[in-house]
Amino acid sequence: MPQTKKSTLVLVAERAGVSIASVSRVMNGLPASDQIIERVRKAADELGYVPDATARSLKAGRTEQIALAVADVGNPVYVGMMHEISRVVTKAGYRLVLSSTGSDPRDQIDLLTSLNRGFADGLILSPLRVPEELGAQLEASRLPIVIIGSLPPGVELDNVRADSVAGVALAVDHLVEQGRSRIAFVNGPVDTVPGAARLNGYVSALTARGLPLNQDAQVSAKDFTYKAGLKAAARLLDQCTPDAVVCSNDLLAIALMKVATARGLRVPDDLAIVGMDDTDIADHANPAITSVDLGSVTRAKTAAKLLLRRLEDPQAPVEQIVIEPTLTVRASSVTRTTEG
Amino acid sequence: MPQTKKSTLVLVAERAGVSIASVSRVMNGLPASDQIIERVRKAADELGYVPDATARSLKAGRTEQIALAVADVGNPVYVGMMHEISRVVTKAGYRLVLSSTGSDPRDQIDLLTSLNRGFADGLILSPLRVPEELGAQLEASRLPIVIIGSLPPGVELDNVRADSVAGVALAVDHLVEQGRSRIAFVNGPVDTVPGAARLNGYVSALTARGLPLNQDAQVSAKDFTYKAGLKAAARLLDQCTPDAVVCSNDLLAIALMKVATARGLRVPDDLAIVGMDDTDIADHANPAITSVDLGSVTRAKTAAKLLLRRLEDPQAPVEQIVIEPTLTVRASSVTRTTEG
DNA sequence: CTGTTAGCGCATTCAA
């Protein structure tokens, strides 16, 4: 195990008594005589030589890095997506660079500037909010960008999104089948992409089924967190008495469950609860929570693949993909038929 | 908003009618005449010039990137640590590169080789297992490495670890105070760093308090996940009847709670449960779970700062820091004194 | 098959 100092092509070449070009060839598996290969290998081993990534990047014009920026690192659904993206891009030989983006939209344009510095070959972005003007900025980027989530209309960018309307509809249909009729809604902030989409889904779902839309039956947490969910849930239960609630994500759902049970409501008997994103916490909750899988993992995987494809072929046509949701039914929404 | 193509120092210099050195100076805020500054600024703006990160890195010998490798990305405790590390290094002007490391020890040496390619300036590593031979490899690294977690004795590396013995002791003391005496233990794999440390803590804690050590009261899940926890919990409750259980992490704790309540045990009345890591899931659980905070966030922050310091001063003395645990008491372990 | 050479884009020496 050698190498305490950094060694370079030149050093290896000297030690092996060959040209640096030969060293480079051997290291890259290009044709060379057995004798040279042997000598270079030996010298490289002895010096513990490893090619320098930065120099290679400068020469090649690619960093073999992909940047990932997600809005809320705390939310389990993003963790799962990150994990999946990491898997896919790593397998393709890329490193993943985490670019934390706060809720401040200004962060996003900072990120784009930063990206133009060329520290990565492409970007996967899952923004919570997309101001109109951001669209143009994104489109003008020199480097490929894939967006997870909805885009302002007309923006031509590779994109993969969830079908929130269909997702909420799955939840509502299920609840109706279970005999529920007073279906409330705990949302996140409506000025976010998912918040707006899911509210839209809730309204259409109830309307389509002829259920009454009651303002008292809708609350918005100030963000998509457990803590904000507690307050929102309290507010909801203060102002109406639903027999079922659809929550915009699983964190809000467990918050609601906590508040509801603290008030003596039994889940699902008195109150059925359905979450969204189908993260681990839905499964881990007690009782386990029915949740709409909006395809977060699939979206993540698809986004990664879209970016990889575009890196290979910058001219490929723009793709905008919608992932269909599925429903995982668990105890929190299933009315017990008969029991001890 | 210009720039569709990449622009370089040379292009800016041509457009501004100055030398590339002057452009470089202006971009870096070095002394220059107002006139030149003005012309360069204008040209740079018009071209949408941004300095290239790769070229700068090659020249400077530093990438401004820090690599982070954690064992299990799924575990919430690592998510929290990652988040904290991201915060600290970003504030210091570094980007965070995620290097997924599987459980395969071979991944770790691959990582070290990869690190020697110089894609990052330093590494924060939180390994689940540290084979003897890895110690030397780590010490021999050309680039600074900070280890989160225990190290083989004698390895001189910046390191920050938890005091697991004290941590488990906190849990046991608390349970004894609550009047529990048959205190069982759900551990993760004992061939991991945390698994071994926490088992050690359990044994010493019970011994120190004169409580009997019963083999039936100890199980090891095959890893630190909820799923593995379900099986381990079932095994435990099959083979003994504890009145309290310490779990090696919060995932194992909620798994135990699920199994216990499914068997008709009431938490905490029949069974007190204490988890470890004090992650969100402990707080979100119903009832909320008492948990030992092994200082994961502090460890993360400390590790990041240690690395930043070493990057500034490679000659600084090696530091090995131990973070003291604290206990957060919640409903899962508190015996109700009187109640309706 | 192998060696020499020219940049990739930048920061920085050294002269002027």
Add this chain to the structure above:
DNA sequence: TTGAATGCGCTAACAG
């Protein structure tokens, strides 16, 4: 203050 020239470590085009 400013410009010309050098080299970070590597790959690739070109010669031999």
